[in-house]
Amino acid sequence: MDALASYTGLEFAKWVLAPGKWAALRVSSFWDRYVYFVGLREENDSLRATLAEASQELALLRERAAEAERLARILTIRPPVGWSRQGARIVSHRLGPNAALETVLLDKGILDGLKVNTPVTGPDGVIGRILRLSPTAATVLLVTDPNSRIPVTSQKNRTQGILKGEGANREMVVQYVSLGAPLEEGELLVTSGLEEIFPKGLPVARVTEVGRKGPSLFQTVYAEPLFDARRLEEVALLAKLTEEGHGPDPAVPSGAGGNQDQAAEMDPVSHSPSTKVVPPDPSGRAPGLEPPRPGVTPGAERKKPPRSGQ
Amino acid sequence: MNVSAIVFWSLFTLTGIWLQGLIPGVDFLAPGLILCLQEEKWTVSAWLGLAWLFIQEGTGSLAFGTGLLWYGALVGLYYFGHWLFEAKNFLFMFILGLCLGVLHLILSHMMAVLQDWTLPADRILVEGLLQALIFPVEWGLVYLIYNHLPDNPHAV
Numbered sequence: 001m002d003a004l005a006s007y008t009g010l011e012f013a014k015w016v017l018a019p020g021k022w023a024a025l026r027v028s029s030f031w032d033r034y035v036y037f038v039g040l041r042e043e044n045d046s047l048r049a050t051l052a053e054a055s056q057e058l059a060l061l062r063e064r065a066a067e068a069e070r071l072a073r074i075l076t077i078r079p080p081v082g083w084s085r086q087g088a089r090i091v092s093h094r095l096g097p098n099a100a101l102e103t104v105l106l107d108k109g110i111l112d113g114l115k116v117n118t119p120v121t122g123p124d125g126v127i128g129r130i131l132r133l134s135p136t137a138a139t140v141l142l143v144t145d146p147n148s149r150i151p152v153t154s155q156k157n158r159t160q161g162i163l164k165g166e167g168a169n170r171e172m173v174v175q176y177v178s179l180g181a182p183l184e185e186g187e188l189l190v191t192s193g194l195e196e197i198f199p200k201g202l203p204v205a206r207v208t209e210v211g212r213k214g215p216s217l218f219q220t221v222y223a224e225p226l227f228d229a230r231r232l233e234e235v236a237l238l239a240k241l242t243e244e245g246h247g248p249d250p251a252v253p254s255g256a257g258g259n260q261d262q263a264a265e266m267d268p269v270s271h272s273p274s275t276k277v278v279p280p281d282p283s284g285r286a287p288g289l290e291p292p293r294p295g296v297t298p299g300a301e302r303k304k305p306p307r308s309g310q
Numbered sequence: 311m312n313v314s315a316i317v318f319w320s321l322f323t324l325t326g327i328w329l330q331g332l333i334p335g336v337d338f339l340a341p342g343l344i345l346c347l348q349e350e351k352w353t354v355s356a357w358l359g360l361a362w363l364f365i366q367e368g369t370g371s372l373a374f375g376t377g378l379l380w381y382g383a384l385v386g387l388y389y390f391g392h393w394l395f396e397a398k399n400f401l402f403m404f405i406l407g408l409c410l411g412v413l414h415l416i417l418s419h420m421m422a423v424l425q426d427w428t429l430p431a432d433r434i435l436v437e438g439l440l441q442a443l444i445f446p447v448e449w450g451l452v453y454l455i456y457n458h459l460p461d462n463p464h465a466v
Contacts, residue, residue: 094334095327097441098370098377100418100429105369131371139371146428167430 070234073123077236080199085236086112088120091137093229102145102168103131104232106138114138117197119238125203125226126150126191127235140235143204144168144225149175152189152204157182160192161221163204168229172205174221181219183210189223199238314459315350319358322452327365333444335437337366340410341403341449343381344388345456348397359385372421383413398453403446411442 071087079085092105108114110133118130120140128148132139141148144165152163152174159181161174177183187207193200205223213220319342326338339362346355359381366377387409388397395402415438422429 092331095369096330096366097335097337097380097414097437098366098372099334100422100427100434101371103371134368139369141371146430167433 067233070123074234074236076123077121079238080201082241083199083238084241085238088112088138088235088237090232090235101131101147102142102165102229103139104128104142104229104235106140106235106237107136108237109134109136109138111135113239114237115239119198119202121202121236121238122227122232125205126198127227127229127232129197130237142168142229144170144172144229150198150204151192151194153192154183154207155188155190155203156184157187159183161189163189163223171208171222171224174205174207174223175218177219177221179212179217179219183207183219183221185210318456318459319346323358323362323365326362330369333440335414335433336440336444337380337410338444338448339365340381340384341445341452343384344403344406344449345452347385347388348453349456372418373425376417376421379417380413384410400446400450403449407442407445407449410445411438411440414438414441 074087077085086108088106088108090104091107094101094103095105104127106120114130114133116130116133118138120127120129126143128140128142128145130138131141142165143150143163144167146165146167148165150163151160153160159177161177164173164175166172174183174189185207188203189205189207191198191200191202191204203226205225207221207223209220209222211220322342323339326342329338330336343355343359343362346358350358363377363381366380367374370376384406387406391402391406395405415434418429418434418437421427
């Protein structure tokens with residue numbers, strides 16, 4: 001009887017319970033898988049979001065790294081003795097229908113102690129000077145503008161001339177270089193400081209061609225600027241220190257006295273250089289930029305701009 | 311002036327300044343002045359025109375007065391022209407754009423001579439052409455947007 005009960009009752013119970021258990025296991029397994037896939041999907045979504053955030057952060061950090069590199073190059077500009085340096089960002093280039101001159105707009109102005117004719121330099125050399133001011137913005141006249149004229153001296157042969165812009169993306173011209181004056185192609189042109197606006201010895205351009213045209217009493221000299229205006233983002237502003245040597249005095253309005261202020265009063269576009277000579281840098285070194293890094297020549301990375309009339 | 315018009319003109323001014331930064335030498339606010347003369351009270355046009363005049367004079371490098379001549383001539387041409395043409399006609403706007411393009415050449419050259427400056431003629435010519443092309447297109451665009459404003463009684 002015991003065996004019969006085992007063969008019947010137990011077997012029956014097994015057949016009754018087993019399919020239910022199988023079904024329960026299947027359902028449970030299906031549910032587990034479903035929950036697992038839901039979790040997997042959620043995890044996937046979460047990972048995708050994290051990846052997107054990380055990509056954004058990476059792009060931001062790359063941008064900051066590039067900015068830090070540019071700012072570090074700006075910091076290599078060593079202000080000459082008696083001058084201070086402050087950085088500024090370029091907000092815009094020429095703006096509006098009345099923007100006839102080659103200019104850029106900076107995010108600093110009168111409140112930062114700037115004056116008309118404040119020199120503006122980049123990592124490689126002179127960019128221009130302040131043309132117009134507002135409390136927190138300034139317009140810079142670029143050296144490449146046809147109305148910009150800067151007295152320059154060649155760094156090696158000390159030949160003097162007037163560097164004149166010819167417009168955006170065009171080579172500049174060095175005027176009034178005597179026929180016998182020595183000047184070499186590739187020679188760096190630096191500010192002579194005669195106009196009392198720029199400190200003496202700042203690099204401005206590089207000579208690309210020296211020649212003679214027609215019966216002129218002067219040589220025909222072309223030079224290329226040391227910056228690309230379209231790629232400029234940050235610049236350095238140079239200001240003369242006060243007698244105490246604690247930076248420019250913003251309380252002194254331009255034209256309130258002194259030769260520098262007289263220079264600041266001059267029209268920054270059409271001024272003519274004065275004959276007063278600025279004393280040389282007592283340190284004996286050319287002020288302005290740090291020596292170029294090995295293998296890096298100022299302005300050498302730029303494409304050669306075309307000449308006016310070509 | 312209702313709220314949506316204030317928002318419209320504020321956004322128009324901001325966008326115009328941004329576009330002027332992108333395409334130098336072109337006035338993106340001038341079509342707005344014409345639209346304002348067509349759609350708003352004269353006091354609104356006067357205030358907006360004054361604000362835009364200061365923006366153009368402040369951002370420009372030519373001597374003060376160029377913007378005054380520029381907008382003065384534009385308003386004069388508009389009032390003269392709308393006697394001859396339908397004021398909201400695209401052809402009229404196209405002619406006005408051409409006149410502005412030529413005016414850009416004349417004004418730039420005149421102010422450069424007066425200030426003893428040298429300006430690259432090819433660049434001024436390109437700017438004049440761009441001004442002539444952009445003016446009617448922009449006017450048409452802002453005209454459509456303005457007439458789709460929710461509070462506009464003439465809303466399409």
